[in-house]
Amino acid sequence: MITLYGHPISGNSHRVANFLNILGMEYTDKIVDLEKGEHKLPEYLAKNPLGQVPTLTDDDVVLRDSTAILIYLARRYDQSNTWFPEDPVTQAQIQQWLSVAVHEVMIGPFVLRAIQLFGMPADEVQAREKTEKLFNDLFVPHLSDKKWLVGEHPTIADIACYSYIARVTEGNFSLEPYPAIRQWLANVEGIDGFKPMIHANK
């Protein structure tokens, strides 16, 4: 039995919830109350010593880190073998985007949103510049003639990068000047089983 420990406004949690839905998996959704500090209680730390969401348990398997969980779910449950195919070049290309999802997306779009929603103490001008650079140097040129980040099918690269880029608008960053990115977000939203990420209340 699969249980996802997450939080509705966490993009890291959304990556996993979205992919579980797309795969059509049955799972139990457990909300970890971050405001009450449930993620720092011993019971939760026993599953995830970093005290972060998401964590996924699948019977005896306990996994932290959203992109690691995406890899696990794809390799274990994707019968189509398209979300993280075995081919080495495709896997490496997907990994390039998973790295972007956990670094460049976090220091740009994630930080902009966290400043607005949670008052994260961070340099907003710098986070805006990093977001613009990420979009202009990588996403826009890449997506100019492609529907998906890797190959001809959606992969876990798209799932990993989607959540915080879709909600960068909650960080007072407009996606209007980026039609290629908006089209790619719409492509992801059109995947069967796609689960929207809630819009956080400001």
Ligand SMILES: N[C@@H](CCC(=O)N[C@@H](CS)C(=O)NCC(=O)O)C(=O)O
């Ligand atoms: N690399 C981790 C990052 C997880 C993460 O930072 N989660 C945030 C919520 S989006 C969290 O739990 N923050 C609480 C904390 O670090 O104390 C992943 O991809 O899952």
